[in-house]
Amino acid sequence: MRLLYTLAWWLALPLVLARLWLRGRQEPGYRQHWGERLGFYGRQPASATNTIWLHAVSVGETRAAEPLIDALLAAWPACRIVLTHMTPTGRATGKSLFAKHGARLVQSYLPYDTGAMPARFIRHFAPRICILMETEVWPNLIHQCNRYKVPVVLANARLSQRSLGKAQRLGKLIADAARGITLVAAQTQDDADRVRQLGVRDVVVTGSIKFDVVVPEAALATGAALRSAIGQRPVLLCASTREGEEQLILDAYIRSGLPANALLLIVPRHPQRFDEVEKLIAAQGLAMQRRSALQQGDDVAAGTQVLLGDSMGEMFAYYAACDCAFVGGSLLPLGGQNLIEPAALGKPVLIGPHTFNFALVTEQAIAAGGAALVADADALMAQASALLQDPSRLSLMGEKALAFANQHRGATPRTIAAIKPLLP
Secondary structure, eight states: OHHHHHHHHHHHHHHHHHHHHHHTTTOGGGGSOHHHHTTOOOSOOOOOSEEEEEEOOSHHHHHHHHHHHHHHHHHOTTEEEEEEESSHHHHHHHHHHHGGGGGGEEEEEOOOSSSHHHHHHHHHHOOSEEEEETTOOOHHHHHHHHHTTOOEEEEEEOOOHHHHHHHHHTTHHHHHHHHTOOEEEESSHHHHHHHHHHTOSOEEEOOOGGGGOOOOHHHHHHHHHHHHHHOSSOEEEEEEEOTTHHHHHHHHHHHHOOOTTOEEEEEESSGGGHHHHHHHHHHTTOOEEEGGGOOTTOOOOTTOOEEEOOOSSOHHHHHHHOSEEEESSTTTTSOOOOOHHHHHTTOOEEEOSOOGGGHHHHHHHHHTTSEEEOSSHHHHHHHHHHHHTOHHHHHHHHHHHHHHHHHTOOHHHHHHHHHGGGOO
């Protein structure tokens, strides 16, 4: 089965590279570092006693990995980390977050899963361990790690019932890969149970590392500056919105509205969609400004109805600047996004009905009183409007969100303890 999978990769590679080139029209980063994606790295890097390989596919996984990376570097002072990504935005986020570690952290793109390419990566960097964040399972990568006796850890692992069904339909390919994983550190007991159904032998429940993320002081300062530019107006943030959701939100905004002086702040999840969302807003005839057009010291105009968050690496700042946050990917059946970040900043959270990727944490946040479920975009506007006009309720919900986030900290040290036997 794996041989057919490998053949499929080689046959698809020209199309994969063509798609990469086309995506580079909107995101130039996709046209850079192609050698890394193909497993070519030039001269050998300086040797290190321990090389820890950690893979974080994109922005969310990279930000989630921050406390784990800091803890790994502290626990193994002689080690360096090779941090791999699949997207330019993930790589840019890593560069911003981990510049503090200097030469102890090296970044690269993950090679395509052809077999030969991950093998070249392993020979080049000689990792002592491979840590994959959340849901990344690559059959050839795992096979090559087993071949070179590199333990594979799936950290902060989550697996929805839907994803389990998809994996099981792939049969022996995924079953063999699962058996090749040395250790899974799962976010919840339900995740652990589903992972075991794939055939992984060693599974522990550690909780979600995302609760351990420390909000950077610089992000708080940026958020305070943005809030000052907005002024005293109440702010509803719609964060990490996905294709199709902005139109629903804008239509509901036109129908239902927010308090007369409120500002709607929309931050699309994918940067290549910033211009598209700007056109959607303009088509509604709404007064709009782009975050990127605000110079230092500029104020958001009093007549602006919608502020488009079109900057990279400022999600914490957007959360810090808002009064109430809706977490996107949940109005449509896309599985939702991480609501821990706004909760950790003490912001009331609103979330749509489609949260299968974050089902348990969403249920827990709602039960704690720090989040509320909205059935659709009209309900979102109604809930947000009620909250923004009730300061005491807004404050109480924010306090409960913060208490919920603080209550679930501690996954990082539990993950480090699970990894220690595998990494002398």
